[in-house]
Amino acid sequence: MYLPTCLPHHERFTVLVQVAAANLRFGEGVTREVGMDFKNMNARKIAVFTDPNIAKLPPAKMASAIASLEAQPDLEFVVYDRVVAEPTEASWRDAIAWARKEDCSHFLAVGGGSVMDTAKAANLFSVYKDADLFDFINAPVGKGLPIKEKLRPLIAVPTTAGTGSETTGTAILDITSMAFKTGIANRAMKPILGIVDTLNTRTCSRELHISAGLDVLFHSLESYTAIPYNERTPRPSNPILRPAYQGSNPVADIFSMWALRTTVKHLPRIAKDPSNHESLSQMMLAASFAGIGFGNAGVHLCHGISYPISGLNKKGPQFKYPGYNVDHPIIPHGVTVALPAPAVFQFTAPSSPDRHREALAIFRDTTPSDPSITAIPDNAVGAHLYEAIARFLDALGVPRGLKAVGYTKADIPALVEGTIPQRRVLDLAPGIGDVAGEDGREHLTRIIENSMEY
Ligand SMILES: [Fe+2]
Structure with missing residues (x-):
């Protein structure tokens, strides 16, 4: 990146920026490719995150993702469908406990920001098995520790045109005890692929x-x-x-x-x-x-x-x-x-x-x-x-x-x-x-x- 040349040489290097692009696949019906993506990565077991509404819902969303996983022989997956809209510490802890127990090699999120963010947190804390929620939550609310371990691959399939969570390392939750939201923002949590399927918002209100x-x-x-x-x-x-x-x-x-x-x-x-x-x-x-x-x-x-x-x-x-x-x-x-x-x-x-x-x-x-x-x-x-x-x-x-x-x-x-x-x-x-x-x-x-x- 070009920096203002009027600055003295040493100061020019104090203002660097690091830009991370996103890996996106965009198009009608691309959700159906996700099974092959996991197969290509030799996934051992996939944790699929969604919310109860999407889990019940129509062909274009969850069913398409699930059918795509089922179409691949020997692809093992488990579904967590208890993600709540606007997640809280309690809902994150539930998802994290589940993910730690299931010990999956890969993650898939099919939903809006709440689902994608919960999947990111579950991924993080299933790698950091003994860490506390507040170890990584942004300072000064939490400790804001750096993430040094490599997280597991997460593919995000957004079903709303909103948060952009499929492109970021951000995950937001409601700290109910403090009556505000905050989160974890770290590039390490960014999905490896966002599957942006234009069929997936058609049934939204x-x-x-x-x-x-x-x-x-x-x-x-x-x-x-x-x-x-x-x-x-x-x-x-x-x-x-x-x-x-x-x-x-x-x-x-x-x-x-x-x-x-x-x-x-x-x-x-x-x-x-x-x-x-x-x-x-x-x-x-x-x-x-x-x-x-x-x-x-x-x-x-x-x-x-x-x-x-x-x-x-x-x-x-x-x-x-x-x-x-x-x-x-x-x-x-x-x-x-x-x-x-x-x-x-x-x-x-x-x-x-x-x-x-x-x-x-x-x-x-x-x-x-x-x-x-x-x-x-x-x-x-x-x-x-x-x-x-x-x-x-x-x-x-x-x-x-x-x-x-x-x-x-x-x-x-x-x-x-x-x-x-x-x-x-x-x-x-x-x-x-x-x-x-x-x-x-x-x-x-x-x-x-x-x-x-x-
Ligand atoms: Fe936002």
């Missing part, structure tokens, strides 16, 4: 398409506006300590911007007509591309604030999002990320007005050189982008702020407290992560206040 698509939207927008890789933490003392989330960088930018443009174009079309196959296919690709973008650059404030929004919901508002077939309170991840988004980008816009202008142009379906965009002074870009994002969300039927999902002003301090420990993402937040000695408490309070309603 309209609500699921939208909430998953919102995750894609903000993965791309957050990674494009994260603190640049060459303005953040110093070079780690050992490459194994280099975080996966390194700040915006020229390679991640390409993936993030493509995903942003694609999502702004196709998600509203899916909301109007969930059977629009062309748009569904484009969103699957956008989810994976955004995954490559944020998997290397990182996400920041929308995600950081979303973790206590979803965690506290179980104690506080107990909001049950319509269209979700679960028996516990849930605000889907994509919606929790979207709720603070207008206020977040209003806050971050002054840090890089041109990047925010580019995003604004996409929402307005024009180019950054359009005089209506170039005429906006730097200090007004944030207000325009706030308005553009709010309109976009409103047209998709997203609740208009935190009040609409049951939060009140009295919850603001708890939401701030739940965001402060999300250092992994706050460190990438312009205006917070780059201000030495500040934990960003005042800014976060203002952003959350401004997210109550719009």
